[in-house]
Amino acid sequence: MQTTVKLINVFIPENGLHLLVRIKIARKYHYLIIDTGASESVLDVTLPRYLFSSAKVNNQVQAYGIQSEGIKIKISYLKSLQIGSLQLKNVSFHLVDLSQIKELYSSLTNFKISGLIGSDFLNKYKATISYKTNQLILRY
Secondary structure (H helix, E strand, O other): OEEEEEOEEEEEOOOEEEEEEEEEEOOEEEEEEEOOOOOOOEEEOOOOHHHEEEEEEEEEEEEOOOOOOOEEEEEEEEEEEEEOOEEEEEEEEEEEOOHHHHHHHHHHOOOOEEEEEOHHHHHHOOOEEEOOOOEEEEEO
Protein backbone atom coordinates (compact mmCIF):
# COMPACT_ATOMS: atom_id res chain seq x y z
CA MET A 1 0.00 0.00 0.00
CA GLN A 2 1.02 3.60 -0.39
CA THR A 3 -0.12 7.12 0.30
CA THR A 4 0.64 10.23 -1.70
CA VAL A 5 0.88 13.56 0.08
CA LYS A 6 1.07 17.02 -1.46
CA LEU A 7 4.25 18.88 -0.55
CA ILE A 8 4.43 22.60 0.12
CA ASN A 9 7.32 24.49 -1.46
CA VAL A 10 8.79 27.25 0.67
CA PHE A 11 11.46 29.49 -0.80
CA ILE A 12 13.78 30.91 1.85
CA PRO A 13 16.01 33.75 0.60
CA GLU A 14 19.66 32.63 0.47
CA ASN A 15 18.64 29.13 1.66
CA GLY A 16 16.71 27.93 -1.38
CA LEU A 17 13.80 25.54 -1.54
CA HIS A 18 12.46 23.84 1.58
CA LEU A 19 9.73 21.20 1.48
CA LEU A 20 6.95 21.04 4.05
CA VAL A 21 4.34 18.38 4.66
CA ARG A 22 1.10 18.79 6.58
CA ILE A 23 0.36 16.08 9.14
CA LYS A 24 -2.38 15.59 11.68
CA ILE A 25 -1.67 15.01 15.36
CA ALA A 26 -4.70 14.58 17.64
CA ARG A 27 -7.14 16.25 15.22
CA LYS A 28 -4.88 19.28 14.71
CA TYR A 29 -2.75 20.01 11.66
CA HIS A 30 0.97 20.61 11.97
CA TYR A 31 3.69 21.40 9.44
CA LEU A 32 6.95 19.47 9.33
CA ILE A 33 10.03 20.18 7.24
CA ILE A 34 11.22 17.31 5.05
CA ASP A 35 14.91 17.08 5.93
CA THR A 36 16.67 14.30 4.01
CA GLY A 37 19.95 15.26 5.68
CA ALA A 38 18.61 14.69 9.19
CA SER A 39 19.21 11.17 10.44
CA GLU A 40 16.35 11.34 12.97
CA SER A 41 12.86 12.84 12.92
CA VAL A 42 12.26 15.47 15.57
CA LEU A 43 9.37 17.38 17.08
CA ASP A 44 9.49 20.62 18.99
CA VAL A 45 9.91 20.14 22.73
CA THR A 46 7.11 22.67 23.39
CA LEU A 47 4.35 20.44 21.98
CA PRO A 48 1.82 19.49 24.69
CA ARG A 49 2.72 16.42 26.77
CA TYR A 50 -0.72 14.83 26.34
CA LEU A 51 0.18 14.08 22.69
CA PHE A 52 2.81 11.57 23.82
CA SER A 53 2.42 8.15 25.40
CA SER A 54 5.88 8.26 27.00
CA ALA A 55 9.15 10.13 26.97
CA LYS A 56 12.60 9.46 28.31
CA VAL A 57 15.91 11.27 28.22
CA ASN A 58 18.57 9.20 26.54
CA ASN A 59 21.95 10.37 27.82
CA GLN A 60 23.72 8.14 25.30
CA VAL A 61 22.28 9.88 22.24
CA GLN A 62 23.37 13.31 21.11
CA ALA A 63 22.30 15.39 18.14
CA TYR A 64 24.63 17.44 16.01
CA GLY A 65 23.75 20.06 13.44
CA ILE A 66 26.04 21.68 10.92
CA GLN A 67 26.83 24.57 13.26
CA SER A 68 25.94 23.21 16.68
CA GLU A 69 27.48 21.37 19.57
CA GLY A 70 26.04 18.05 20.67
CA ILE A 71 22.83 18.17 22.70
CA LYS A 72 21.13 15.48 24.75
CA ILE A 73 17.95 14.14 23.20
CA LYS A 74 14.62 13.21 24.72
CA ILE A 75 12.97 10.29 22.91
CA SER A 76 9.17 10.34 22.82
CA TYR A 77 6.36 8.27 21.40
CA LEU A 78 3.62 10.24 19.71
CA LYS A 79 0.25 8.61 20.43
CA SER A 80 -1.03 9.11 16.90
CA LEU A 81 -0.01 10.72 13.65
CA GLN A 82 -1.70 10.88 10.26
CA ILE A 83 0.14 11.70 7.06
CA GLY A 84 -2.04 11.31 3.98
CA SER A 85 -4.01 8.08 4.45
CA LEU A 86 -1.28 6.55 6.63
CA GLN A 87 -2.35 6.45 10.29
CA LEU A 88 0.34 5.58 12.81
CA LYS A 89 0.33 4.91 16.56
CA ASN A 90 3.20 5.27 19.05
CA VAL A 91 5.60 6.82 16.55
CA SER A 92 9.10 7.48 17.87
CA PHE A 93 10.35 11.07 17.63
CA HIS A 94 13.15 12.95 19.29
CA LEU A 95 12.13 16.11 21.15
CA VAL A 96 14.42 19.09 20.68
CA ASP A 97 14.27 22.85 20.96
CA LEU A 98 13.31 24.13 17.51
CA SER A 99 12.93 27.78 18.53
CA GLN A 100 15.49 29.05 16.00
CA ILE A 101 13.86 27.19 13.10
CA LYS A 102 10.40 28.29 14.23
CA GLU A 103 11.55 31.92 14.42
CA LEU A 104 13.07 31.78 10.94
CA TYR A 105 9.92 30.33 9.39
CA SER A 106 7.55 32.65 11.22
CA SER A 107 9.57 35.67 10.07
CA LEU A 108 9.59 34.57 6.41
CA THR A 109 6.41 32.51 5.95
CA ASN A 110 2.94 31.91 7.35
CA PHE A 111 3.81 28.37 8.45
CA LYS A 112 4.29 27.36 12.06
CA ILE A 113 6.82 24.53 12.14
CA SER A 114 6.33 21.67 14.61
CA GLY A 115 9.21 19.45 13.57
CA LEU A 116 11.29 17.74 10.91
CA ILE A 117 10.84 14.44 9.13
CA GLY A 118 14.25 12.85 8.84
CA SER A 119 15.71 9.98 6.90
CA ASP A 120 14.72 7.44 9.60
CA PHE A 121 11.04 7.98 8.75
CA LEU A 122 11.65 8.44 5.02
CA ASN A 123 13.63 5.20 4.83
CA LYS A 124 11.15 3.20 6.93
CA TYR A 125 8.30 4.14 4.60
CA LYS A 126 10.40 3.87 1.41
CA ALA A 127 9.71 7.50 0.58
CA THR A 128 9.95 9.01 -2.86
CA ILE A 129 9.99 12.77 -3.28
CA SER A 130 8.72 13.84 -6.68
CA TYR A 131 9.76 17.36 -7.55
CA LYS A 132 7.88 17.00 -10.84
CA THR A 133 4.50 16.40 -9.17
CA ASN A 134 5.40 18.05 -5.86
CA GLN A 135 4.43 14.95 -3.88
CA LEU A 136 5.76 12.69 -1.15
CA ILE A 137 4.97 9.02 -1.70
CA LEU A 138 5.15 6.67 1.29
CA ARG A 139 4.90 2.88 1.03
CA TYR A 140 3.73 0.67 3.87
